[in-house]
Amino acid sequence: LLAGLEKLRDEPAETEDGQRITLQVNTGLMTDIVRSIERGAEGVGLYRTEIPFMVRDRFPSEEEQRLIYREQLSAFAPHGVTMRTLDVGGDKPLSYFPIEEDNPFLGWRGIRLTLDHPEIFIVQVRAMLKAAEGLNNLRIMLPMVTSVIEAEEAQHLIHRAWLEVREEGVDVEMPPVGVMIEVPASVYQARALAQRVEFLSVGTNDLTQYLLAVDRNNRQVSELYNSCHPAVLHALLHVVEQAHEEGKPVSVCGEMAGDPSTALILMAMGFDSLSMNASNLLRVKAAVRQVNMTFLRRLLNEVLAMDNGEVIASYLDLQLTKVG
Ligand code: PEP
Ligand code: MG
Numbered sequence: 001l002l003a004g005l006e007k008l009r010d011e012p013a014e015t016e017d018g019q020r021i022t023l024q025v026n027t028g029l030m031t032d033i034v035r036s037i038e039r040g041a042e043g044v045g046l047y048r049t050e051i052p053f054m055v056r057d058r059f060p061s062e063e064e065q066r067l068i069y070r071e072q073l074s075a076f077a078p079h080g081v082t083m084r085t086l087d088v089g090g091d092k093p094l095s096y097f098p099i100e101e102d103n104p105f106l107g108w109r110g111i112r113l114t115l116d117h118p119e120i121f122i123v124q125v126r127a128m129l130k131a132a133e134g135l136n137n138l139r140i141m142l143p144m145v146t147s148v149i150e151a152e153e154a155q156h157l158i159h160r161a162w163l164e165v166r167e168e169g170v171d172v173e174m175p176p177v178g179v180m181i182e183v184p185a186s187v188y189q190a191r192a193l194a195q196r197v198e199f200l201s202v203g204t205n206d207l208t209q210y211l212l213a214v215d216r217n218n219r220q221v222s223e224l225y226n227s228c229h230p231a232v233l234h235a236l237l238h239v240v241e242q243a244h245e246e247g248k249p250v251s252v253c254g255e256m257a258g259d260p261s262t263a264l265i266l267m268a269m270g271f272d273s274l275s276m277n278a279s280n281l282l283r284v285k286a287a288v289r290q291v292n293m294t295f296l297r298r299l300l301n302e303v304l305a306m307d308n309g310e311v312i313a314s315y316l317d318l319q320l321t322k323v324g
Contacts, residue, residue, distance in 0.1 A: 005282035009040040013285045015267075017292040022273035023281055024082075026253060028052075033075045035278040043079030045201065045275020046141070046253040047072055049124065050087050050094075058096050059120070065127035069138075077135045082201070082253075082275075083128050084180070085121060085154070087143035089113050091217055105215065110144025115153055125161040129172050138175040141201060146185040148192050155196070180253075182206035187235045194246035201275070202239055204254030208232050227256045228316065229309035233265070237304070240270045251275055260287035261316040268293070268300035287320065 013023045024043045025036040028051030036044070052060060052068050060068070073081050088094050089109025101107040114121040125140065132138035142154050155177055162174050179186070179193050182203030186193060194200055204227050209216040211232055214225045226232075236252075243250035251273040256262040258276030263284045266274060276284060299319055303312045 005286055008282050008285050008289070009038070011285070011289070013288045015288060015292050015296070016290070017294070019267075019293045021267050021271070021288060022251075023285055023288075024079075024251070024273055024275040025278045025281060026275050027072065027278075030071065032278060033072065036281075037075065039278050039281045041076070041079070041278065041281060042273075043076050043137075044072065044081040044083075045251055045257075045273060047081055047083045048087065049083055049085065050092050053086060053088065053094060054092065056096075062123045062127045062130075065124060066130045069128050069131035073131055073135050073137055077137045080137050080139050082139040082141050082178070084141045084143050085111070086114050086124055105209070111142050111150050111154060112144060115150060115157075118157055121154070121157055122161050122164075125158050126165055129162055129165045129175070130170050132175065133170050133172045136173045136175075138172075139199070140175050140177045141199075142177070142179045143203070144182060144206070145179040145193065146183050146189075148189060148196060151179050151193055151196050181239050182254075183210050184235070187239055190239045190242035191246060194243045194248040194250075197248070199248055200239065200243045200250040202236060202250070202252045202254065202271075204232065204236070204252055204256040207235065207254065208256075211235060226309045226313060227254070227262060228303075228313040230304075230307055230312070232309075233304065233312070236266070237269050244270065249273070258284060260284050261320040263287065264291060264296055264320065265300055265303065265316060268296035 012020060014020045022042050024045035025041040026046040027044050028048040087110045089099055090105050099108055128138055140158060145151055158177055176198035178197050178199035178201055180201050180203045181187060181190060205216055208227045212229055214221050216225060240250055249272040252266050252271050253275040257274035258280035260283050263274055264287055306312050
């Protein structure tokens with residue numbers, strides 16, 4: 001199967017009637033770089049910076065971080081690399097920074113933690129900026145944002161870090177800053193957030209978890225975890241509309257983007273780019289190249305009129321099998 005798909009590596013992700021979409025990869029480990037380049041990724045839509053933090057037994061220094069980030073940025077240049085600031089807490093523990101909470105998913109995680117520890121945040125951003133010197137393909141993305149206050153505070157710290165490194169002689173442009181939409185509050189703040197940042201990216205893994213109140217890692221309730229639930233689909237549509245009304249690009253970097261049937265629905269909604277694990281990229285590209293926008297828009301209208309998430313999921317699978 002993969003042998004057949006490999007020939008698509010340098011072909012565009014374009015429908016039969018010429019609609020293009022940018023396909024990017026989610027990375028974290030060094031090994032993801034090679035696999036992504038092999039599959040012709042158009043940059044990185046989500047670099048999970050917490051992964052190099054999680055595999056260590058102490059916080060990496062600014063210089064250690066700079067070297068790690070440089071590898072990502074230089075491997076994908078001139079394509080953009082979207083680096084998410086440290087997203088620990090919840091399901092992502094750091095052994096050397098223990099957090100004890102009754103409700104970790106509703107607790108101290110993502111941007112909340114780094115805004116309370118600006119010294120961690122600033123060191124990370126400084127390392128990113130230094131790593132981007134001479135390449136300027138860095139984009140910075142903020143996880144778990146629930147309010148414009150958090151976005152503004154983080155932007156302020158990023159700007160401060162940028163002034164610092166410039167002062168020290170590092171020749172780097174101020175990178176675009178974006179926020180993840182992955183909690184219900186940010187869905188309804190999408191316009192206000194889009195007005196303040198350069199791009200939005202929907203984290204459908206957490207967004208599904210929080211909209212449906214279903215722990216993404218709890219097997220007991222895994223049957224209830226469904227990104228095709230109408231609440232999720234309508235939230236996604238709302239986010240695209242709000243972002244585009246503000247003239248800002250919007251992507252999806254959750255697992256939904258890497259499943260051909262849901263990826264096509266996201267394309268129909270108008271998302272500008274999809275970011276996925278490298279292993280899914282060519283399958284998604286193959287699916288995109290086999291459909292046209294008339295078919296996709298009709299499919300989208302059909303599923304938006306349905307009210308049962310399980311029916312929607314199986315209907316999409318069925319439609320895709322017909323296409324493929
Ligand atoms: C998400 O929540 O959809 C996402 C992409 O981030 P993570 O899976 O790392 O929480
Ligand atoms: Mg997330």
